[in-house]
Structure formats: C-alpha cells, structure tokens
Amino acid sequence: MQFLSDSHGCDGWKGEMAERIRAFDWSLTELGPLAMWPASLCSTVQLMLASPLPMVMLWGRAGYMIYNDSYSKFAGGRHPFLLGSPVELGWPEVADFNRNVVDTCLAGGTLSYRNKALILLRDGVPEDVWMDLYYSPVANDEGIPSGVMAIVVETTEFMRSERLRQEAENAYRADNERVRLALNAGALLGSFVWDVKNNVLSGDERFARTFHYPPGQDLGNLPQAYTESQIHPDDLAWVNERVGHSVQTGEPYNAEYRVLRPDGSYLWVLASGCCEFNEQGKPFRFPGVLIDIHERKTAEESLLKFTRNLEQRVADEVGARLAAEEQLRQSQKLEAIGGLTGGVAHDFNNLLQVIAGNLHLLARHEPDNLNVQRRVSASIAAVERGAKLSSQLLAFARRQPLSPAVCDPRQIFEGLGELLQRALGETIQINMQVVDDAWRVHVDRNQLENAILNLAINARDAMNGEGTISLSASNVRLDPEFCVGKGLVPGEFVRVAVSDSGAGMPPQVLAQAFEPFFTTKADGHGTGLGLSMVFGFVKQSGGHIEIYSVVGEGTRVQLYFPRSLRPLPDETPLHVPQQRGGHETILVVEDNEAVRISAVELLREEGYQVLTASNGDTAMQMLLEGVAVDLIFTDVVMPGLIKSSDLAAWAKVQDPAVAVLFTSGHTRDIISRNHQLSPDTHLLSKPYGPQALTRMVRTVLNG
Structure with missing residues (x-):
C-alpha cells in the first residue's frame, strides 16, 4: 500500500475546513495520523473540499466524519464537534439510518433518496426536515470500499413551498367549484359588454330577462335608456358614478343597486366588471357580470331594523x-x-x-x-x-417557570381552608363557595394557591384583621363584548373571586394596584409585589384579572382561567424512600465558578462522584469522548455554542437515557414554551439549599 506524507497529500486542500482537518488529532481514530492516510483518501478529501455542495466522508466501519465548508453550515451548532466523530454519535437521532448507509456502501452498494423526510434535533428541538441524499462507496488504494461519500442537500424550504403550492391549488379548485355551484344555483343573473367607443350595450339572455327587455329584442344592441329606467332612481346616480370612475382610472367596477321587478318590487344585484383599454390608453370595452345578492341585502336590512341606539x-x-x-x-x-x-x-x-x-x-x-x-x-x-423577592418579580414579569396541570377548583379550595385560617388568624371569618360542577382548569396549582393566599392576606389587612373574607369559584361564559381588549378568546372560564368588606381603594390607588413595588402599607409591612405577582401568574396562565373597589365598601378581585376539557391526572402518590448518594456519578455543568464549587461540595458530602464542566461545550466534549455519568446537573443559561437543551436532547436519545436536572435563576424560555415546563423537565430553581438539592437529585435519579 502506498502512503502520502502530510506535505504531499494535503497541500492542495484549501478553506476553513482544510485547516481544521489538518489541525485535528487523527491518531485518536482508526484513520491514524494524517501523514499515513492512503492516497485515495487524500485525493477524495481534496475533491470534497473543493465542492460547493454539502459533502461528508464517513470513513471506516465507525463512519468517522470528514466534511467540507458547506456541510459545516448545514451541521449548525454541532460543528465543529462532528469532525472526527463517529456518525452515529454525531447524529444520534438518525443513528439507525446512518448505520444502514455505512453497511450498504462498505459492501459496495449505493443509495440515493429524493426529499427524504427525517426528524433532526436543532437547538434541542425536534424538527421535520427533507433532504436529497446521495451515498456512494469510496475505495482505498487496494480498491476495497473503506468509506462512504455523502452529498447532503436540504430541500426543506422546497417541500414547504410545494405544500403551500398544493394547498393553493386545492383552494383554487375549491373556489372554481364554488363558482360553478353558484352558477348552477342561479346566482349569476347574466353578463354584459359595453362597447365604449361606439356606445353600444350587449348582453346575454339572462341579462335581458333581469331587465325585462321585450321578447325579440336584439341582444347585440340593448337600449341603454331602457336599462337605466329599470334601476331604482335612488341608485342610478351611484351606478353611473362607479362606471365613470372605472373608465377614468381602470379600477375594477363594483356596484350594488336595485332592479325593478314586474310586480313593482326591487331585486338587489351586484354588477362587477372592468374597463379594458387599447394600446393608446383609450377605453374601448367594458365587460361585466350581474350577480343576485338579494338574500344578503335583505338580511342586512333586517339586521338594521333591529339595531337601536x-x-x-x-x-x-x-x-x-x-x-x-x-x-x-x-x-x-x-x-x-x-x-x-x-x-x-x-x-x-x-x-x-x-x-x-x-x-x-x-x-x-x-x-x-x-x-x-x-x-x-x-x-x-x-x-x-431575597429569593422570594426575585420569585415575585419573575411572577409579575410573567417569566417564572410554571408546571401546569389539570386541577379541580373544589379540591384546591378544600386544601386551602386550614392553611388560610392559620395564616389569617381567628378574628377573620372565611366564607367559601364553590359550585358543585365546577369546571376544571389547567394551571400551576402551587402558584394558584399562592395567589389566593396573597389576595386573602391583602383582604385581611384591608379590614384591619377583623371581618369576613369571601372566596368563590364559579363557571362563567364570557361573550365577545367582555373580552375586547383583554387578550381573551370568548368561551367558558372558571372565575375565582376574593372579596372583603374593608376600606376600599380610591380610583387613583386602584389604577396603580398592579404596579410592582406600589403599596399603601406602612414601611416594612409589604413589598408591593403581592398583586403584581398574582397579575403576572394569571396572565402567564392565559387568564385575566380584574379588581373592583369602592371606598368604604370593600374590594373584590376576580381571576378568570380558561376551562380545560382534559381529565384529571392520576394523583396516586408514589412512596419513594429518601436515599443518600452512593455509586452514582453526577456531571455538574455551571459557568459560575462560585456556584459550581458550592454545588460540588454539597453533592460530594452526600457521597456522589462528581465531575465538572464550566460550559455546555466542555460538557458535550466529555460526553462524546465516552465519560459515563448517571445524571447531568446543568445550569440553563450558559455561554457557548452548546446549550443546556442540547445536552438534554443528547441525554434523551442515549440507551439507556441519561437523567437531566436543570437549575437556574431565570430560564429565559430555553427549556420551556412561554415558561411552561413540560412534565418530563425537572428544574431546581436558584437559590436552593442542601435538602432541596439532594431531594431533587434523588427524585430524578430514581426516575
């Protein structure tokens, strides 16, 4: 076998990827040092690097990846980690597909796919993509297939455009069908052509019948004066004005007017047409159609009769x-x-x-x-x-991570009774009313209970610690008029209300009630974030909040949550005994050194084996190199190309899957949608203590 030295075989390589390939330590792979590569491999790489198409070489049974500049753009955030990586490790979500490709081509076969549908992880989110894929074997110096050359052309935008085109064609066919049905149903009352130059009006038989021309009338020369005599006197000036406007400007002609019937009543019609101009820009022809709109106009007039004030x-x-x-x-x-x-x-x-x-x-x-x-x-x-203050600010800003679930308002109120009585004191009477058939809602139960508790405490303070607080939950149907300007869709809602008979608020105070840090309490007796937090939670849950207050009469706060038709979840508790750490290995990924050090010490004191990484890039490199861990404990927001969501996506496709626990002071929607956490996402909010950390770690490890 002949070998080429690095200086001989790589001199012709140009571009960014050429530099990366030369700089990579290939001795860690089956290819060996660059200087020992076979001539066939060097020449094939040179051909690949010069190609404008996205191309990737999969060498050996493992499919070590070597690719060009165009492919690096296609790889996105996985570049440059894909270079020198086995293809099944670099693209775990399509590992089976790539294994078949390598096995087929190393056996001398070829593969090609047109608009192949795949699901790839991009920024940690599964995405439907389409590809044109071409695979062919690459022989070594002995002529034996030793690698695979892949050409990857993404056709996702083309396929989406094709779908839109197909939808447009279907809509066009549907429109044509509707026109045909309208014609068959008799909605078309005829067609006409006005010869503008010679001032001659012609029409078909239906047009002549609509205007009641006498039998035997020449349809090629209809008297215009007779046509105008059949139009309602109040509409004639409008019709002539629209015709003249279209002739002068070339704009489409549309005019609704009434035509006299033989019985003396009038028929509403719509005349539509367009003036045509010759090469000199002079109007010469004006075709149009007449459409029956009598039922619509009759309905409009009936509606106007019922409109008052x-x-x-x-x-x-x-x-x-x-x-x-x-x-x-x-x-x-x-x-x-x-x-x-x-x-x-x-x-x-x-x-x-x-x-x-x-x-x-x-x-x-x-x-x-x-x-x-x-x-x-x-x-x-x-x-x-301080943590509570931060949490209240995030709640007000609608940026707190929520864990919503289907809840029964009656169960929530029953669970709150004793807690409210202890929190409010014996001098406060609590009157709870929940309808028997209360609709279910999809909310974060803990946050809803916290919101009700905040409102109840505000009510107690407004009554100086004595009086009755009324709490209720009822089913309501909100109409479009109520929903205007509130960001709500009309429909079925559950209304939770908290009322007091306290001092009430004047209008100027009421207008500022939801603003953060605004409070009427004395210094040291409130942060002014209670109502702000409730406001943010309700809005983040897709609901609405209103507050009514009259000085001397009291205040009523009403929370509206959309009705959920989903069933209640199975709440059978799972009794998992608390365990201390033992043999498990945890990878702590945290860019803040001080936070990382304290977390590592707490975990090691519990008996866990702990590895560390200062960012997602380092963590992913460790994992791709084969470091085995039982849990990835990662901060959500970190610098670098690899995000925490990418680590979670990698962990999910492993066999077996690797557990992931997120931690953050603010997620920025990296692991959530509108700050709504999915049921399989575990988040430990900062700041946390040893008990919270070890309990959450144990819970996630126990599955």
Whole structure:
C-alpha cells in the first residue's frame, strides 16, 4: 500500500475546513495520523473540499466524519464537534439510518433518496426536515470500499413551498367549484359588454330577462335608456358614478343597486366588471357580470331594523377601543419592566446561590458553634427573603417557570381552608363557595394557591384583621363584548373571586394596584409585589384579572382561567424512600465558578462522584469522548455554542437515557414554551439549599 506524507497529500486542500482537518488529532481514530492516510483518501478529501455542495466522508466501519465548508453550515451548532466523530454519535437521532448507509456502501452498494423526510434535533428541538441524499462507496488504494461519500442537500424550504403550492391549488379548485355551484344555483343573473367607443350595450339572455327587455329584442344592441329606467332612481346616480370612475382610472367596477321587478318590487344585484383599454390608453370595452345578492341585502336590512341606539353603540365602541389602547400601553410598560426583571433575576439568584451554598456548608462544618449557627440561620433567612423577592418579580414579569396541570377548583379550595385560617388568624371569618360542577382548569396549582393566599392576606389587612373574607369559584361564559381588549378568546372560564368588606381603594390607588413595588402599607409591612405577582401568574396562565373597589365598601378581585376539557391526572402518590448518594456519578455543568464549587461540595458530602464542566461545550466534549455519568446537573443559561437543551436532547436519545436536572435563576424560555415546563423537565430553581438539592437529585435519579 502506498502512503502520502502530510506535505504531499494535503497541500492542495484549501478553506476553513482544510485547516481544521489538518489541525485535528487523527491518531485518536482508526484513520491514524494524517501523514499515513492512503492516497485515495487524500485525493477524495481534496475533491470534497473543493465542492460547493454539502459533502461528508464517513470513513471506516465507525463512519468517522470528514466534511467540507458547506456541510459545516448545514451541521449548525454541532460543528465543529462532528469532525472526527463517529456518525452515529454525531447524529444520534438518525443513528439507525446512518448505520444502514455505512453497511450498504462498505459492501459496495449505493443509495440515493429524493426529499427524504427525517426528524433532526436543532437547538434541542425536534424538527421535520427533507433532504436529497446521495451515498456512494469510496475505495482505498487496494480498491476495497473503506468509506462512504455523502452529498447532503436540504430541500426543506422546497417541500414547504410545494405544500403551500398544493394547498393553493386545492383552494383554487375549491373556489372554481364554488363558482360553478353558484352558477348552477342561479346566482349569476347574466353578463354584459359595453362597447365604449361606439356606445353600444350587449348582453346575454339572462341579462335581458333581469331587465325585462321585450321578447325579440336584439341582444347585440340593448337600449341603454331602457336599462337605466329599470334601476331604482335612488341608485342610478351611484351606478353611473362607479362606471365613470372605472373608465377614468381602470379600477375594477363594483356596484350594488336595485332592479325593478314586474310586480313593482326591487331585486338587489351586484354588477362587477372592468374597463379594458387599447394600446393608446383609450377605453374601448367594458365587460361585466350581474350577480343576485338579494338574500344578503335583505338580511342586512333586517339586521338594521333591529339595531337601536346607534349613537350609543358608536360611543361604546369608541370607549372600548380607548380602553383597549390603554391596556396595550399598560401591557407594553409591564413588558419592558419584565424584560429588565428577567435579566437581573438570573445574576441576582446566582449571587444568592453562592451565599446560600457557603452558608449551608459553614453550618455543617461548625455544628457545635452556637454563634455560627445563629448567624448562619439569620443569613439564610435573609437569602430566602431575597429569593422570594426575585420569585415575585419573575411572577409579575410573567417569566417564572410554571408546571401546569389539570386541577379541580373544589379540591384546591378544600386544601386551602386550614392553611388560610392559620395564616389569617381567628378574628377573620372565611366564607367559601364553590359550585358543585365546577369546571376544571389547567394551571400551576402551587402558584394558584399562592395567589389566593396573597389576595386573602391583602383582604385581611384591608379590614384591619377583623371581618369576613369571601372566596368563590364559579363557571362563567364570557361573550365577545367582555373580552375586547383583554387578550381573551370568548368561551367558558372558571372565575375565582376574593372579596372583603374593608376600606376600599380610591380610583387613583386602584389604577396603580398592579404596579410592582406600589403599596399603601406602612414601611416594612409589604413589598408591593403581592398583586403584581398574582397579575403576572394569571396572565402567564392565559387568564385575566380584574379588581373592583369602592371606598368604604370593600374590594373584590376576580381571576378568570380558561376551562380545560382534559381529565384529571392520576394523583396516586408514589412512596419513594429518601436515599443518600452512593455509586452514582453526577456531571455538574455551571459557568459560575462560585456556584459550581458550592454545588460540588454539597453533592460530594452526600457521597456522589462528581465531575465538572464550566460550559455546555466542555460538557458535550466529555460526553462524546465516552465519560459515563448517571445524571447531568446543568445550569440553563450558559455561554457557548452548546446549550443546556442540547445536552438534554443528547441525554434523551442515549440507551439507556441519561437523567437531566436543570437549575437556574431565570430560564429565559430555553427549556420551556412561554415558561411552561413540560412534565418530563425537572428544574431546581436558584437559590436552593442542601435538602432541596439532594431531594431533587434523588427524585430524578430514581426516575
């Protein structure tokens, strides 16, 4: 076998990928050092690098990947990690497909696919794609197939365009069918042509019958004066105006008017046409059709007869529009505050996590020092208050991660009874009313209970700790008028209401009730985030919140949640005994060094074997190199090409799957949709303590 040295076989390679191939340590693969590559492989790589088409070489039984610049763009975030990687490891979601390709071509066969449908992970999300794929064997210097040359041309946009074209053709056929049915049903009352130059009107038999021309009338020369005499006097000027406008401007002609019937009544028709112009730009021909619209116009007139108080209706519409515009301005203001809140929360919670982690470690290392324990307890309490503040800000900003599930309002109220009584005190009476057939809702139960508790505490404070608080849940149907400007779709909702008989709020205070940090309580007795948090949670859950208050009479807050038709989940508890760590290995992926160090120490004290990575890129490289782990404990938001969602996608397709636990102070929707977590996504929010960490790790490891 002849071999080419690196200087001989690689001199002709050009481009970014050529440099990457030369720089890669191929001695770690079955190909061996670049200097030992066979001449056939070197020449094939040179041909591939010069091609404008996306091409990738799969060498050997493992299919080690060597590809050109065009393929690197197709690979997206997986580049450059694919270089030198076995194809089944680089593209795990289509591993079986690629194994068949390698086996077939190494046996001397070829494969080709036109618009092959595949599902690939892109940014951690499965996506339907279509490809033109061509595979052929590549022989070594002895002529034995040793690799596969693949040409990959993505046709996803073409296929989507074809689908749209097909849908358009189907719609076109449907429109033609509707026109044919309309003609068969008699909606077309005739066609006409006006010879503009010679001022001659002609029409078909149906047109002549519509205008009641006498029998035997020459259809090629219809008297225009007679035609005009059959048009309602109130409509004639309008018809002539529309005809003249079309002749002058070339715009389509559409005019609705009434034609006299033999019995003296009138028939509503729609005349449609278009003026045609000659090469000199002069009008010479005006064809058109006449369509029966009598039933529609009759229905419109009937509707107008039942419409009363038009001025009031206009005033109501204007008022609703002004209210909607005001709500839009308020929403935009809250969205701007929310964007700032989300960015600050991530860094703020990271700082709190560093403080909390070290405090817990200090407490463990000094168990007998009472001064240390007392001061650590006070500091941890302050951290928890800071975490609650951050959580309330995220709730207001509609950026908290939710875990919604189908809930029964009656069960929620029954579970809250004792908790509310303890929280509000014995001097407060609680009146609960829930309809027997309350509809189900799809919400985060913990957040809903927290929202009701917040509203109840506000109600207690408004009554100075004495009085009756009424809580209710009822089924309501919201009409379109109510939903205008509220971001709601009319339909069936569950209304949860909390009422008090306290001092009430004046209009100027009521207008600011949902704004963050606004409070009427004395300093040190409230953050002003209670109602803001409730507002954000309700809006994030697809609902609506309203507050009514009258000075001296009290306040009523109403929460609206869309009805869910899905069944209640099986809530049979699974009794999993708490276990300490043992043989499991955990990969901690965290870009904040201080957070990473404290998490590692807490886990090692529990007995776990811990590996670390400072970002997703390093973690993915470790995993692709074969590092075996039982759990990936990863921060959600990190710098680098590989996102935490990419790590989770990789873990999910392994056999067996690798468990993943996310942690974050703010997810930024990287692992969620509109901050709604899927049931198989596990998130530990920062800051967390040792008990929360070990309990969550154990839960995820236990499946």
